[in-house]
Amino acid sequence: MFLTERQKRILLAIVRKYMDDGEPVSSGFVTSQLGNDLSSATIRNEMAELSSMGYLQQPHVSAGRVPTVLAYHMYISAFLVEATRQRMFTGPMDLPLQYESLPRLFDGVATAVxxxxxxxxxxxSPPMNSVTLRHISLVPFSETVLMLVFITDRENVEGYKLLAPADTTEQELADINAIFAxxxxxxxxxxxxxxxxxxNMLPQDLALRYEGVLDAVAQLMEGELRKGESQIFVRGIEQMLSDLPDDQVGAFSTLSTFLSREEVVKPYLNSLSDRGEIxxxxxxxxxxxxxxxxSLVSVSYSLDSNQRGVLGLVGPIRMNYIRAITVLESFAGYLGRVSGSG
Structure with a gap:
């Protein structure tokens, strides 16, 4: 539906006010904001027209107007370019460009958002199954225990203790580690x-003596591979709950239960990564x-290997969408930059 410039100005004033305090917006308030250019009668008539067009609704006969979903979309479309321009000013300037591991990186970003x-x-997180081995070795821990150490391009993993074959020698371990390398x-x-x-990479005599060790190493690597599946990091439940009105607490309880069910949430969020940037x-x-x-707002992000993940937030319907999009796009860019330097 086509809106005149005057209707857009009135509608934007109402959306901003409602996002600020959640109270129905009266024609008197709009007049106080735009009265230098528009009469109170004109504003009342335009608000009635916007209601008939589906942009505003009136909760009670004596109440002011509140924006509809259609009004929010108009507001977002009007200011999305501005949000892109603002992105550089709301970026995660206080977050480091180095990280100990990808899980800590994702958790830190979720907390910061x-x-x-x-x-x-x-x-x-995107699936991280294509992790590359940088180093793998067996070192003696005691007479009966070996320590497996392997380092990947994503995260250091060490401290796995394995049962050593009887009479393990330093030369055997040196030979095995050279073959591993x-x-x-x-x-x-x-x-x-x-x-x-x-x-069949080991000589037959070593393969027989270290068969159990090799099998244990393979099992540990399979465990690391399973860790590479998509993970979800959710933060801010307690913080948002403390700010909700009483009539939304029940709905929020349902939401938090949903977010705790990874087997349901992960496929749903994965589907968002195919929808585009926002x-x-x-x-x-x-x-x-x-x-x-x-309301749910999400953006896709890519790591250095072009693996795609999803970053987003859930908030009240009257949230500041431009602020939300600006913050999310800033952190999506941050994830792309930092993953290449971690």
């Missing part, structure tokens, strides 16, 4: 597991019943 927006934030370094975890199980669902637009009392 929640702190900045006072909403429930989430980060869905030659056959496994630079391979993905999947390739490394396959080589350990089917590659996904926005306001109230009843949400596909999940548990989300329909709230």
């Amino acid at each position: 929640s702190d900045r927006t006072k909403k429930v934030s989430f980060v869905l 030659r056959e496994l370094r630079g391979k993905s975890l999947e390739e490394g597991i396959h080589t350990l199980r089917f590659g 996904s926005l669902f306001i109230g009843e637009e949400n596909q999940r019943e548990e989300l329909r009392s709230f």
Whole structure:
């Protein structure tokens, strides 16, 4: 539906006011904001017209107007370019460009987004199955125990204790570690597991003596591979709950239960990464019943290997969407930059 410039000005004033305090907006308030250019009668007539067009609704006969989903979308469209321009000013300037591990990076971003927006934030990590081995070795821990150390391009992993064969010698370990370096370094975890199980990389005498060790190493690497599946990091539930009106506490309890069910949430959020850079669902637009009392905003991000994840937040329907989009796009850019330097 076509809006005149005058109607846009009135509607934007109402949306901003309602996002600020959540109270129905009267024609008197709009007149106080735009009265130098428009008469009170004109403003009342335009508000009535905006209501008939579906942009405003009136909760009670004597109340002011509140914006509808249609009004929020108009507001977002009007200011999305401004949000893109503002992104550089709301970026995560206080977060480091180095990180100990990807899980800590994602958790830190989820926490920072929640702190900045006072909403429930989430980060869905991309699958990290294509992890590359940088180093793998066996070192003596005691007479009967070996320590497996392997380092990947994503995270250091060490401290796995394995039972040593009887009478293990330093020369045997040196030979095995040299073969590990030659056959496994630079391979993905999947390739490394396959080589350990089917590659016949050790001489027969060592293969027989260290069969149990090799099997244990392969199992540990399979465990690391499973850790590479998508993970979800949710923060800010308690913070947002403390700011909600009483009539939304029940709906929020349903929402928090939904967010705790990873087997349901992860496929849903994964579907958002295919929708484009920004996904926005306001109230009843949400596909999940548990989300329909709230709004969900998400953006896709890419790591250095072009693996895609999802970063987003859930908040009240009257949230400041431009602020939300600006913050999310800033942190999506941060994830792309920092993953290349971590």
